[in-house]
Amino acid sequence: MTNDIPARDSPIAGGVEDGPVSVEVPAWRIAVATLGKSPLSMVGLGIVLLILVLAIFGPWIAPFPDDAGATVNFAERLQPPSWKHWFGTDIVGRDVLSRVIVGARISMMIAAFVIVLAVLIGVPIGIIAAYWGGWLGNILMRINEVFLAIPSLVFVLAVAALLGPSLPVVIAAIALAWWTWFARLAYGEALHIKEEQFVEAAQVSGAGGLRIAFTEILPNLTSVLVVKITLDIGYVILLGAALGFLGLGVQPPDPEWGIMVAEGRDQLPNAWWLTTFPGLAIFVTVIGFNLLGDGLNDLLGARQ
Amino acid sequence: MSSLLAVDNLEIGYRDTDGVDVTLLRGISLSVARGEIIALVGESGCGKSVTAKAILGVLPDNLKAHRGTIRYEDRNLLELDEAAYQAMRGRAFTLVPQHPLSSLNPVFTVGEQFFDLIAFQGRTHVGIIDYWRPRLSASRRRAIRTRTIDALREVSLPSPEELVDRYPLQLSGGQSQRVLIAMALVGDPQIVIADEPGTALDVTIEAQINDLLLERVQARQTSMIYITHDLGIASQLADRVYVMYAGRVVEEGPTATVFATPRHPYTAGLLRAVPKVTDEPFEGIPGTLPDPKAIGQGCAFRWRCPFAINACAESVPPLSDVGDGRRAACVRATELELVA
Amino acid sequence: MRFIFRRMIELAVVMFGLSVLIFVISRVLPGDPVRFALGPQATEEQIAQLSREMGLDQPLVVQYWRLIKGLFQGDLGVSLTTFRPIAGDLATFLPASLELALFSMSLAILVGVPLGVMTAVHRNSSRDYIGRAVAFSGVAIPVFWFALLVQALLSFQWRIFPPLGRIDADVRPPPHVTGSFLIDSLLVFDIGLFFHVLSFLILPAVVLAASPMAMILRLLRASMIDEMGKDYVLTARANGMPRNLLIHKYVLRNAFSATLTIIGLLFGFFIGGAFIVETVFSWPGIGRYGVRALQFKDFNAIIAVTLLVGLAYAAANTVVAVLYGWLDPRLRLGRR
Numbered sequence: 001m002t003n004d005i006p007a008r009d010s011p012i013a014g015g016v017e018d019g020p021v022s023v024e025v026p027a028w029r030i031a032v033a034t035l036g037k038s039p040l041s042m043v044g045l046g047i048v049l050l051i052l053v054l055a056i057f058g059p060w061i062a063p064f065p066d067d068a069g070a071t072v073n074f075a076e077r078l079q080p081p082s083w084k085h086w087f088g089t090d091i092v093g094r095d096v097l098s099r100v101i102v103g104a105r106i107s108m109m110i111a112a113f114v115i116v117l118a119v120l121i122g123v124p125i126g127i128i129a130a131y132w133g134g135w136l137g138n139i140l141m142r143i144n145e146v147f148l149a150i151p152s153l154v155f156v157l158a159v160a161a162l163l164g165p166s167l168p169v170v171i172a173a174i175a176l177a178w179w180t181w182f183a184r185l186a187y188g189e190a191l192h193i194k195e196e197q198f199v200e201a202a203q204v205s206g207a208g209g210l211r212i213a214f215t216e217i218l219p220n221l222t223s224v225l226v227v228k229i230t231l232d233i234g235y236v237i238l239l240g241a242a243l244g245f246l247g248l249g250v251q252p253p254d255p256e257w258g259i260m261v262a263e264g265r266d267q268l269p270n271a272w273w274l275t276t277f278p279g280l281a282i283f284v285t286v287i288g289f290n291l292l293g294d295g296l297n298d299l300l301g302a303r304q
Numbered sequence: 305m306s307s308l309l310a311v312d313n314l315e316i317g318y319r320d321t322d323g324v325d326v327t328l329l330r331g332i333s334l335s336v337a338r339g340e341i342i343a344l345v346g347e348s349g350c351g352k353s354v355t356a357k358a359i360l361g362v363l364p365d366n367l368k369a370h371r372g373t374i375r376y377e378d379r380n381l382l383e384l385d386e387a388a389y390q391a392m393r394g395r396a397f398t399l400v401p402q403h404p405l406s407s408l409n410p411v412f413t414v415g416e417q418f419f420d421l422i423a424f425q426g427r428t429h430v431g432i433i434d435y436w437r438p439r440l441s442a443s444r445r446r447a448i449r450t451r452t453i454d455a456l457r458e459v460s461l462p463s464p465e466e467l468v469d470r471y472p473l474q475l476s477g478g479q480s481q482r483v484l485i486a487m488a489l490v491g492d493p494q495i496v497i498a499d500e501p502g503t504a505l506d507v508t509i510e511a512q513i514n515d516l517l518l519e520r521v522q523a524r525q526t527s528m529i530y531i532t533h534d535l536g537i538a539s540q541l542a543d544r545v546y547v548m549y550a551g552r553v554v555e556e557g558p559t560a561t562v563f564a565t566p567r568h569p570y571t572a573g574l575l576r577a578v579p580k581v582t583d584e585p586f587e588g589i590p591g592t593l594p595d596p597k598a599i600g601q602g603c604a605f606r607w608r609c610p611f612a613i614n615a616c617a618e619s620v621p622p623l624s625d626v627g628d629g630r631r632a633a634c635v636r637a638t639e640l641e642l643v644a
Numbered sequence: 645m646r647f648i649f650r651r652m653i654e655l656a657v658v659m660f661g662l663s664v665l666i667f668v669i670s671r672v673l674p675g676d677p678v679r680f681a682l683g684p685q686a687t688e689e690q691i692a693q694l695s696r697e698m699g700l701d702q703p704l705v706v707q708y709w710r711l712i713k714g715l716f717q718g719d720l721g722v723s724l725t726t727f728r729p730i731a732g733d734l735a736t737f738l739p740a741s742l743e744l745a746l747f748s749m750s751l752a753i754l755v756g757v758p759l760g761v762m763t764a765v766h767r768n769s770s771r772d773y774i775g776r777a778v779a780f781s782g783v784a785i786p787v788f789w790f791a792l793l794v795q796a797l798l799s800f801q802w803r804i805f806p807p808l809g810r811i812d813a814d815v816r817p818p819p820h821v822t823g824s825f826l827i828d829s830l831l832v833f834d835i836g837l838f839f840h841v842l843s844f845l846i847l848p849a850v851v852l853a854a855s856p857m858a859m860i861l862r863l864l865r866a867s868m869i870d871e872m873g874k875d876y877v878l879t880a881r882a883n884g885m886p887r888n889l890l891i892h893k894y895v896l897r898n899a900f901s902a903t904l905t906i907i908g909l910l911f912g913f914f915i916g917g918a919f920i921v922e923t924v925f926s927w928p929g930i931g932r933y934g935v936r937a938l939q940f941k942d943f944n945a946i947i948a949v950t951l952l953v954g955l956a957y958a959a960a961n962t963v964v965a966v967l968y969g970w971l972d973p974r975l976r977l978g979r980r
Contacts, residue, residue, distance in 0.1 A: 037321070146661030150954040153916030154934070158950050161938035162670050238786055242920060245788045246935055261789050269796035279789030286784035360882040394884030401882075406875040409894050411901065411973055417880075420893070425884040435889070471973040487883055497882075 041295025047288025054104035062098035070253035078271050088273035090263065096273060099255035100281050106167070106256045107285065110240040111233045113171045114178055119229070122179035126186025127217055130194060141187065147180040153239060160248045170249045174239055178232070185228055186221060193220050223300035227293055234289035241282050257282050307335035307375075308527055309359070309397070309495055314372035316354055316363070326596050328354050330551040330604075331372065333623070336495060341521065341528045343542035343559070345535060345574070349593045351551040352531045353402075356497045359529075360399055361389045387428050394425045394491035400498040400517065404481035404505070408472035414483055415468030418452040418490065425491050455486040459516060478509040482516065489520060495527045502537070514541060535574055539563050547571045550593055550604035553623060557630030565642070567632035569609050572642040603634070611640055651965060655958050662954045663715075663947075667708050670943050711947070721944040723937070730948045733933060739823025740810055741929030745918060747826070748849040752857040757900075759857075760864025764899075765891060767869060775861065782858025787917045791851045791924040798847060805847050808926040815840060848925040852917050856910050860903065867902040871895045901972040908961040915953055 035041050059065045067073075073093030081088045087096035125144070129137035147155070152174075159173035194217065243249030244258025252259055257278040264274025311334045317327035329351050336342050344352045357363045359374055361381065374381040376396055381389065401407040409417055423438045424430050438444040449468065456464035459482040472480060481501060488496055498517060502510030518541055521528045532538050538545050538559065545562050547555040547570065555568040566572040573589040591608040602617035603609070609616065615635050623633040634640075695701050699710055714721060720730040763775035799807035811817055811825060818828035818837055825841040871877065872895055880890050915931075922931035930949060937945035 142657070142661070145658050146665055149658045149662045149958060150950060151912035151914075151916045151957060153912075153919060154950060154953050157919065157935070157938050158666065158946055159669055161941060161946065162943070234784065238784075241786055242788060242916075245786075246920070246923065246939070248938055258786070258788070261786070261792065265792055268792060269801045272796065275789065275792050275796075279786055279793070282786045282789065283781075283784055286786075287780060290780060290784055357878075357882075362878060362881045390884060390886070392884075393882060398884070399879055399882035401875055401879045403875050407879040409876045409880070409898070411897050411971070412894070420889055421880075421883060421885060424886050424889060427886045428888075430886045430889045473974055484879065487879075491884060 035295055035299055038295050038298070040291050041298075044288050044291025044293075044295060047284060048292050051104050051108065051285050051288065054101050055108035056105075058102045058105050062095075062101040064095040064098040065102065067094035067098045068102035068255045078267065080271075081273055087277040088271070090260075090274055091267065091271075096260070096277055099260060100257070100278055103255040103257045103260065103278065103281070104285075106250060106254060107237045107240060107282070110167070110171055110174070110250075111236040114174045114236045114240075115229055115233060117171070117175035118178035118182050118232075119225070121175070122182025122184075123186040123218075123221070123225070125179070126183040126188075127190045127214070127221075129183070130187045130190035131217070140183075144180050144183050144187075147177065148184075152177045153242060156239060156243065157246065157248055160243055165243070165248045165251060167250050167254075170240060170243055174236055178236065181232070182225075182228070185224065189221050189224055190217050193217050227297045227300060230289055230296055231293035234286040234293070237282065237289075238286055306337065308338045308340075308377065310335040310373075310375045311355070311359065312373045312375065314355070314358060314374060315370045316358055316367055317370060318366045318368065324597065327370075328367070328551050328596055329358070330599075330620075332548075332551070332553055333372075334546050334553065334556070336527045336529060338494070339525045339527055340544070341518075341530060341542050343530045343532060343538035343545045344548055345532060345538050345545055346548035347533055347593060350548045352548055353499055355548075356399070356499050356529065356531055359497060360393065360397060390428045391426045394421070394488075395493055397495040397497055398488040398491060398493040400481075400485055400488045400496060400501045402500045402503060404477050404484055404501075405472075407484055408475075408480055410472055413469050413471055414456075414475075415449065415452055418455065418468070418487065419448050421487060421490060422448050422451055451490070455490045456483065458489070458520065459483070459486045461486070477505050478513065481505065481509075481513050485513075485517060485520065489524070489526075492524075493526060495529060496521055497529045497531070499531045500533070503532075517541075535563065547574065550599060551596065552604065552620075552633065554605065554634070555630070555632040556623070557628065561628050561630060565628075567626045567630060567637045567640075567642070568634045569611050569636075569640065569642060570605050571632075573608075611636055648962075648966065651962050655962065658958065659951070659954060663712065663951060664708070666947055666950045667711060670947055671704055671707065715951070720948040723945050724942045725937075725940045725945075730945050733945075734930065734948060734952060737928055737930050737933045740927060741918060741922070741931060743824040743826065744845065744848055744852065744922070744927060744929060745914065746824075747845060748852040749856070749914065751849055752853040752860060755853070756857040756860030757864060760861045760903075761868060761891070761896060763861065764865045764868030764872065776865070779858040779861040779865075782854045783862070785854065787851065787855065788920045788924060790854060791848075791921055794847055794851055795924065806844050810844050810928055811841055848921045848927050851925075852914070852921045855917060856914055859910055859913070860907070863903045863906055864899060867899040868895060870902070871899045874898075897971070901968060904964055904968045904971065908964045911957055911960040911964075915957060 035045075054061065059068065062068065071092075071094060073089075075093060076085070076089050077091055077093040079085055079089040079093075085095050085097065087100060089095055090099070125140055129140040129144075131137075155177045156170075156173045159176060160169055163169045163173070240249060241256070241258030241261070244256040245262045247259075247262065249258060250256040252263070260278035261275045261282075264271065264276075264278070267274050311332055314329055314332045315327060316329040317325055319325050332351070332355055334342065334344070334355075344355065346352055354363070354367065357367075358369060359381070361384075363369075369382055372382075376392065381392075384392075408414070419438075423444075424434070438448065452468055453464045456467055461467055461479060461482050467475075467479075467483075472483075475483065485501075496517070501517065502513045505513060514537060517528070517530075520526075528541075530538065530541050542559045544557065545559045546553050547562070547568065549570050555562060555566065555571045562571065563575060566575060570589075577589055589608055594604055594607060600617075601619060603612075603621055606612040606616040613636070621633045621635045621637075623631045624637070626632045626637050692701075699707060702710075711721075718731055720734070722728065723730050723733065726733075759775050759778070763772045763779075766772050795807050798804045806812070815837070818825060818832055818834060818841075821828045821831055826838060826845065829835075829837040829841055872891075877890065877895060880894060881887070885894075918929065919931040919935055921927065922929045923935045926932065930952065933945070934949040934953070936942075937949060
């Protein structure tokens with residue numbers, strides 16, 4: 001009973017007497033049009049673009065760029081939000097808005113490096129495990145399971161604490177936990193794609209194993225990867241901030257959002273702006289990546 | 305013969321994401337008398353299944369009936385409230401679905417699914433107390449089980465006592481379809497709507513299922529609306545046939561006459577497309593169904609019709625009497641000499 | 645049964661791998677735990693002596709062997725900060741963590757499941773939009789921030805709930821039976837005490853439940869919608885199956901097994917969240933103990949907590965797998 005309702009994108013009629021004629025519309029234009037129709041995805045895209053702009057141009061946008069570091073200005077300490085300081089000032093008089101703006105770069109940097117590392121490690125491992133299978137695939141996936149055997153946050157906390165917290169350590173620790181997700185994803189998808197006709201065709205035509213794995217399977221993974229990466233950027237930011245909050249991530253005086261929330265903790269509930277705004281920044285950023293990821297998922301998932 | 309169910313000039317459509325209204329059924333009329341078997345025939349996408357869903361009142365939320373009536377006995381179903389409609393499902397009309405393997409719930413036993421149907425069929429709401437009452441009464445449980453086993457035996461399933469405790473995944477496609485037929489008949493319905501019940505099965509099983517349906521329906525004096533794209537099956541089963549194309553009935557009449565001397569070029573084309581045992585070359589109808597948005601004014605078949613003339617693009621030919629108790633919707637219905 | 649046995653073997657392999665991983669990270673990577681434990685004023689002799697006492701001067705393989713042997717004897721070593729046996733510490737803190745986790749998990753399920761069903765059934769209505777907004781926020785909200793805001797408003801500002809701890813310092817806890825203050829207070833029919841400990845439990849539990857609840861809602865909504873489009877739903881409707889029975893029994897059961905497959909992941913978020921929530925609310929559990937061990941680089945405690953968490957996570961996932969097999973005959977009957 002499923003076939004009676006025509007697909008939404010069925011061919012569009014030309015002249016009536018010519019009969020129904022299908023018009024080829026480029027895939028990317030359909031994609032843009034579809035994404036444009038979902039207001040939530042557009043909100044997500046807007047937030048993501050804003051964060052990217054802040055991450056790149058933060059120090060030039062921030063009203064008091066020097067406040068991002070270890071400056072002190074006791075004359076203006078703990079001021080509530082005002083026209084001069086939209087988000088108020090902290091315990092040593094630094095402008096919270098400026099610190100939040102500059103902090104975008106730290107969060108995005110963590111997320112970007114982690115995702116790049118995780119993809120570079122995880123995807124090849126997943127593809128290799130799926131494509132060759134056998135004992136090699138088995139061992140790779142067992143190792144993967146060991147990393148999955150412990151919740152990411154706990155694992156990352158342990159590694160960060162043991163190595164001594166700093167920005168590179170945070171990135172390395174999260175990447176070490178995160179590659180497993182990409183390995184799993186690539187493994188599942190590659191197993192699936194492997195069965196499909198065109199790989200067999202490539203095998204018959206005499207292409208080498210590695211070549212098949214990366215020229216035939218990888219391109220087919222991209223749409224799934226794009227969605228996963230978009231969603232994961234949000235979660236990595238969340239994780240990085242949690243580390244900062246517990247004092248096991250990036251260290252002060254860097255204006256990392258999690259640290260700022262922790263620093264404002266003792267001033268609650270009176271100087272509420274100290275914790276509220278940096279936390280809000282994390283919240284909004286993660287929502288942005290989530291909305292965009294969901295939009296992309298509907299879009300790319302529907303086309304498959 | 306007075307009709308038990310009569311669909312009159314039914315129009316159904318939806319509004320697409322661009323806000324354009326699309327019409328899927330463009331004024332369907334059909335009727336079923338008590339004990340009669342009719343067939344709806346056409347290519348997939350012509351509106352057969354939408355018609356069936358409309359009668360059963362299970363259209364997807366975005367599909368709306370704009371015009372027309374569906375009359376059962378003397379009530380217009382389109383004006384019924386949900387409770388009254390629900391009371392008729394399974395009793396007045398019922399469905400034998402197209403895909404037997406996915407039409408039973410995979411996580412409950414056959415018996416469990418029959419239990420709820422027998423105990424609560426036709427109700428809109430079952431409270432917790434209502435739900436447990438028949439389950440806690442040993443005699444009621446036994447009665448329902450007996451009825452389930454009887455229903456399964458009626459559709460010639462072997463060892464129904466064991467079958468009640470099986471899960472659907474332990475059944476073959478043919479067995480599942482028999483279970484579904486038993487389920488459809490358990491409320492003693494007046495009309496069985498069978499939506500391509502054999503299409504998903506292999507040919508010998510399909511023939512068995514059709515024989516079973518025909519036998520059960522005739523034994524009970526039940527009417528049947530049999531939906532198919534296969535003219536061969538339609539000619540074996542149905543008293544009367546409705547040929548549908550792009551949301552309209554293009555020809556209707558007694559099965560034998562329609563197939564012997566079709567009056568609509570589409571019917572003739574369909575008949576030629578049926579594979580025959582002889583060596584005659586196989587012919588399909590070239591082209592595909594038009595986009596419902598693009599049909600416009602005239603006859604929807606004009607692009608694929610070998611006999612199309614200018615008049616075909618001007619207006620929709622009405623379904624009119626062409627003799628022998630038949631009606632056809634073609635401006636040239638009486639002048640063409642069509643070969644089946 | 646064979647299924648459970650196989651699971652146990654798998655679990656043992658994974659736990660072995662995890663112990664090696666954590667051990668390697670803690671011993672091979674730079675950073676001297678003893679030096680850190682004794683502080684900057686420690687002399688070289690003191691450091692050497694403590695290292696010997698802890699067996700840290702032995703080859704790595706010997707150290708690992710001692711760790712594993714200790715594990716099987718229930719000896720997890722001594723904390724490098726308090727110099728107390730870690731096993732005893734964990735036994736003290738575990739009941740509080742379990743109480744928080746189980747209470748919070750029930751909360752997440754009891755709220756998330758009905759909301760998931762409701763939003764799926766009333767798709768694209770205002771209720772659906774509100775439900776989805778809640779779900780989106782729940783997944784994206786930083787737990788530590790949410791915890792602080794809730795604590796600041798409801799405890800410090802409006803003084804509705806106590807801000808920190810599990811029980812007032814001057815209130816005697818109920819006699820130890822299950823370790824859960826809630827249950828133990830009920831066992832001695834002390835209703836006042838029950839509400840007293842409940843008032844401490846509510847805030848951390850709600851904060852901890854937020855994100856898993858949101859995930860349950862989203863997953864269940866998606867799989868409910870998926871299920872409602874299936875053939876068996878149409879057939880059942882057409883044959884007169886009551887709508888509420890169809891949705892709450894037939895569709896939900898299918899959707900729930902689909903959700904269960906991913907619910908294991910949820911425990912991960914749950915345990916991670918507990919570390920933060922326990923820290924913010926000073927909840928005397930494993931999470932807070934773990935964070936402290938991490939902050940003070942208490943290597944032995946870190947290893948012990950990590951392994952315990954891994955074990956809890958694996959156990960939870962095993963329960964899910966068993967439950968899944970029980971819920972879904974397709975698995976039980978040995979076909980895909």
